[in-house]
Amino acid sequence: MLKYSKKLVVSLSLLVLSGCSMIPGSHIEGVDIELERSTLEQDLSNVNISIIDSALISQLKDSQQAYTQAKKYTPILTDDYDYVLGIGDVLSIGVWDHPELTIPAAVQRTAEFDGFRIQADGTITYAYAANVPAAGKTIRELHAVLVKKLSQVIEKPQLDLKVVGFKSQRAYVTGEVKNPSILPISEIPLTLIDALNQAGGLSQRADWRTVNFTRDNKTEIIRIDDFYTRGDISQNRLLKHGDIIHVNRTDNQKVFVLGDVAKAGSIEINRYGLSLAEALSDVGGLNEKTANANGVFVLRKRQDNEDGVIADVYQLYAQNVVAFVLADQFKLEPRDIVYVTTAPIARWNRLISQLVPTVEALESISTIKNQGTIF
Structure with missing residues (x-):
């Protein structure tokens, strides 16, 4: 089945190339079909093709969980968090029972305005403690330094130290x-x-x-x-x-639905995700008369390019009723391409419909020339 699917993908790609020569007036000069065929087949040998079934849905879920586990970091711990002072931070410093060392509160001024700012050299200057290094220390570390300095002039100083302006970080x-x-x-x-x-x-x-x-x-x-x-x-x-x-922005969070659908286009993936069934529904579904229900493909480029595989192709057999349940469980990813192929008879009819007007036009020209000859 997978071998058949890969052949179908190759055939679809080659049909696009060969269509240039099949349809009158659409030939592109400089395209070597045989060379393109060889290159395309070589590229498609690096494509992994899978059938969308219950086993694949389970496999994708398991791989997503494994990815999440592999990317996990140690949960953040905030219990031992301690703020580190920096240049520009403003400190409020007061000493109990020593009002001369405490700036009194004022109605028109804020604690930040009256505080002690850590200077560009990383120091602060306080009474009896000049040019004390503060930047890079925690509040507890600076508190211990100031107490030691003040202990030289004050017996057992009780110091109140806090940050009133967080300006450094x-x-x-x-x-x-x-x-x-x-x-x-x-x-x-x-x-x-x-x-x-x-x-x-x-x-x-x-x-x-x-x-x-x-x-x-x-x-x-x-x-x-x-x-x-x-x-x-x-x-x-x-x-x-x-x-x-x-x-x-969500601009890049899109999937593209192309091929034999009612209205091809791009669809944004919202915060709740987007399934294959939703994508097909949003474009009006498959064309009932011409679409190949067994030719619903999802093309997904691989980011890591592991094992030389450049892309994954997933095929849905939509003729089976159960397939719609699977399509609803198949989650699309940004930049996925959903392509619905046309049934073989419909492709033939389209080719004929394009050839007939050309033949009729040629016949009309021939008739006019013949009439001109008669007259």
Whole structure:
């Protein structure tokens, strides 16, 4: 059966090439049919053809689960998260029972305005503690340094230290979110999902399947659909300074339905996915009189090109009623091509319908010439 399917794919491809010479007026100069035939057959030897049946549906589901497991990262841990101070952060410092070391609150001023900003050299200056290195330290580490400094002039100082302006570290959310934002990294752990929510969530035109996550000039694909639909927390990330989250549009999330269907065209894959049955339904279904129900193909390019296989071709035998159930379970992927072939008799009828007007036109010209000769 698979051997027959591969021959059918070869025949369909060659029909397109040979059609240039079969149909009058459509010959393309410079095309060597025999050379194209040889090249095409060589390329198709690297194509994997499968029949869409229950076994294939189960196999694809298992491979998807295996892929998800292989791509899993260690779940993020926020219990031991500790904010690291940086240049530009603003600190509020106070010492109990020593009002002279505490800036009093003012109605017209904010804590950030009156605070101690970490300077460009990474230090702060406080009473009895000049040019104290602060950048790169946690609050607890800086607290210990200041207590040690103040202990030289104050007995057992009780120091209150906190960040009132998180200015040194930011993460960026761009693309198809409702409010593209620059989000500060603060003492409260910020995750990728948190950032998307703070940016207002995904827009209507957003790709709900994946987002691009860039850190240190390296970009990876985060499958947020696995997080939302399967609870895969490994797809989340704890954000750091400079991280970029970019949400793509759905423009590239399309499949193309071609061939003998009511209305060929492209269909966008929404956040809920798209099955083969839905795609065929959205284009009006197969042409009942001319389409080959056993010639429904899905062409899918392989990204990894493993074992020299450049593409997978899946064939659906739609004459079987059960096939529609399988088609509903067969999930399409972005850039898939669904092609419905024409029944052999219909192809012949179309060829004849194209030849007849040409023959009639030639006969008319011949008749006119003959009449002209008579007169």
